Amino acid sequence: MTLCMEEKTELESGNFGRLPSPSFRSGFVAILGIPNAGKSTLLNRIMGGHFAIVTEKPQTTRTVIRAIKNLENAQVIFIDTPGIHTSRKAFNKFLVQSARNACREADAALALVPARKGREEENVSLFSLLEEIPDTPKIVALNKIDRVTKEEVQAFMEKLGKVFPAGKIYPISALTGWGVDELMNELINLLPEGPPLFPWEMETDMTERFFASEIIREKIFLLAKEELPYEIAVEIEQFKEEKEKNMLVISAVIHVNRPSQKRIIVGKNGELIKKIGMLARKDLEAFFQIHVYLDLWARVSRNWMKNPRMLKELGIMAG
Ligand SMILES: Nc1nc2c(ncn2[C@@H]2O[C@H](COP(=O)(O)OP(=O)(O)OP(=O)(O)O)[C@@H](O)[C@H]2O)c(=O)[nH]1
Ligand SMILES: [Mg+2]
16 A cells, blocks of 8 residues: 655646546545445545455544555546434544535535345435535445345335435445445546546555554454443554664554553453554554554543544544
């Protein structure tokens, strides 16, 4: 994966590597949907890499994640967003607000609806968000069709057709990749003609620190039980490459709301935090392709979820 490095020389000098054809298209596509719809899975599938963390739990994604797909005829900047839902909690409202901001800034919107029987009404908040952007071209994709029958897909499509009479609906499986190429071609057609907006070799403009914190957060989702993953935040305090040792030194803090949560995250004799650290280090090394020394701490930061400084630093609240 090629990250945005500090010096944006190519971007600044306008060197995009090759001259695009006059019919070249470029722009931002927001991937929107309720929690657990498969938005991040789709982003990873399209990009062919692990850009966004995916878990079985809803509300995994907390910030918008931008990834750039470079093709012969187009450059598509995908924006993965937190799931859209109705919640009174201020923290959740920030998440939904960041999805709302993303869709306002996008050139096109992709609404992802999971094929989940009897839960269709959950998509109401998604459809009302789409109504807020009447002039943005949109596509609806029915995801997770691998786990329902053909007849059920048909029934879902008919139902969606009633909510979305204007547009074609694309049945897909983000997990297996079924239907994703066709969807991709349609998305490109929605974008305006224009030159690439980012240099060719760049696949994201998110920072290395961001990916490091997400990799650690993913392990907490994997290893900590029930609600705890929702109560934590991972902050990277140090991210330093020690060239002479050929090593990346990362120091990260797991913020929790209460001392009891700290005890759980640390675990008996520090077992849980050690396990989180071990798994995270392995993935960090694979991701950054360098040895990693990971220093992981748990800290009680009461009400971090209501602390604007923290929320801005974590990219959850617009700053
Ligand atoms: N069977 C099946 N499972 C899928 C598909 N797409 C995603 N999933 C699963 O659905 C779960 C949620 O996927 P995510 O990609 O994290 O969903 P999301 O929309 O990003 O969720 P939030 O970030 O919480 O809003 C994971 O367990 C995925 O493996 C699919 O096409 N088929
Ligand atoms: Mg997600």
